[in-house]
Amino acid sequence: MLLGCIGDDFTGSSDLGNTLTRAGMRVVQYSGTPATPAAPDVEAGIVALKSRTMPVAEAVRLSLEALDWLRAQGCRQFLFKYCSTFDSTPQGNIGPVAEALADALKADRVIFCPAFSATGRTIFQGHLFVGDRLLSESGMENHPLTPMTDPDLRRWLALQAREGVGHVPAATVWQGPEAVRAALRAQDHRFVVADAIRDQDLVVLGQAVADQVLLTGGSGIALGLPGNFRAQGLLSAEGPQWRGQAGPVAALSGSCSRATRGQVARHVADGQPAMEIDPEAVMAGRTTARDAAGWALSQKGLPLVYSSADPDAVRAVQSRHGAEAVAHRLDAFFAECARLLVAGGVTRLITAGGETSGAVVEGLGVKTLEIGPEIDPGVPAIRAGETLVLALKSGNFGAEDFFAKAAERLAG
Structure with a gap:
């Protein structure tokens, strides 16, 4: 294994896998730290954790555990992957995890760059933009777990780290x-923090850190890394293969992002079956995963079970029950729903939202997840077994017709 990656959620990890696969690397994504060695033909391994919003100490512990396993696979370089909207609180988890990894690797001058121009995430003068809006005006300021209220990544990261934060401007x-x-x-x-506005900027940054043991960022920062390994003659000439999967399809959405809400609205407008889940009914036990899965399995077309309120x-809902309690209950709801759907014969499963996808x-x-072709920027098709394929979408990613497009691409 050449490149060892640690992702702080599942959709972000598959987004990274998509970037590396498109560049010709053989990529495998792991759900948590594996207990056994990687296959010998894996060139980039991604350990996907659900550490973005857990307590800082636990996020650090799991990340270091993943690092130990990746080092044992012989990795030459390591990448800490987080969201392109830098999802975090003033306490972490991005800063503390990065510090722990840097300490373990004795790394210095560690780049932070969550830019991903294909989805409109750019950094200029240290400020993160989503399209033509500052991060703090993009809707992310309303995120239920990690509200992003300051677009200056230097200030935000400095709140989470022991030391100050430097800057490499776009002009450089x-x-x-x-x-x-x-x-x-x-x-x-x-x-x-490094500025990046175009894919070309991300490739330059990747080339600049070819000899750095650790870098951090969104999936875009990986654009230049496969070329570094290829220039050294370390990559296989044989690209990854993909095969689709026939059979029933269903979609689950727990994201409240603007993009996902638009996709849900498009799905409904197209006349596809959709069941809205009321979080209050889930908290009270009036609506169960068995109810939702039973409904979905009885539908034709592409049934969508969603909880994507404004x-x-x-x-x-959070004020009545507590944010953590609501998130935990909804994660458990969607996890059980997925189990029942697959047991009922679903072979193509689409999920929207990082927390939902992880659950x-x-x-x-x-x-173990085999990364396949791109569905939309940042979202690949994924094979999860002999008869199961997945699309794990970050809440903010994907075009309005994403659900229909994903169902088609997963079928091959």
Whole structure:
């Protein structure tokens, strides 16, 4: 294994897998830290954790455990992958996990770059934009678990880290890898936010850190990494293969993002079957996973079970029951629903939302995921077994027709 990656959620990890697979690497995503060695032909291994919103100490522990396993596989470089909207709180978990990994690897001048231009995430003057809006005006300021209220990544990361945070501006990145390397050497800070507006900028950053043992960012920061290994003659000439899966399909959505809500609305407008889940009914036990799965299995077409309320409605439920209690109950609901759907014959399963996707993968007991072709930017098709394929979508990703497109691509 050449590149060892640690993802703080499941959809982000598959997003990274998509980037590396498209560049020709043989990629396998693991659900949690494996107990056995990787297959010998794996070139990039991604340990997907559900650590984004868990207590800091537990996130650090699991990340270091993943690092130990990846080091044992012989990895030459390591990437800590987090969301392209830098989802975190002032306490973490991005900063503390990055510090722990850097300490373990004795890494210095660690780049932070969640930019992903294909989905409109860009960084300029240290500020993160979503499309033409600052992060704090993009809807992410209403996130129920990690509200992003400051677009300046330097300030936000400094709240989470022991040391100050440096910056490599776009003007330096545009001068090429050597200029970036010189700028990193001149930094007084261990952590450095790097600007990136275009895919070309991300490739330059990847080339600039070819000799760095640790880097961090969104999936875009990996654009230049396969080329580094290819230039050294380390990649196989044989690209990854993919085969689709026939059979029944269903979709589960627990995301409240603007993008997912638009996809749900499009799905309903197209006349596809949809069942809205009221979180209050789930909390009270009036609606169960068995109810939802039974309904979905009885439908024709592409049935969607969703709980994607607007931010005000989400806050109202959280105020009555507590944010963690609501999130835990909904995760358990979707995990059980997924188990019942697969047991009932579903072979193509689509999920929307990072927390929901993580709960579903854990609920299904899937340990190894084969990354396939791209459905939409940042979202690949995934094989999870002999007769099961998945699409794990971050809440913010995908076009309006994503559900229909995913069902078609998963069928091959």
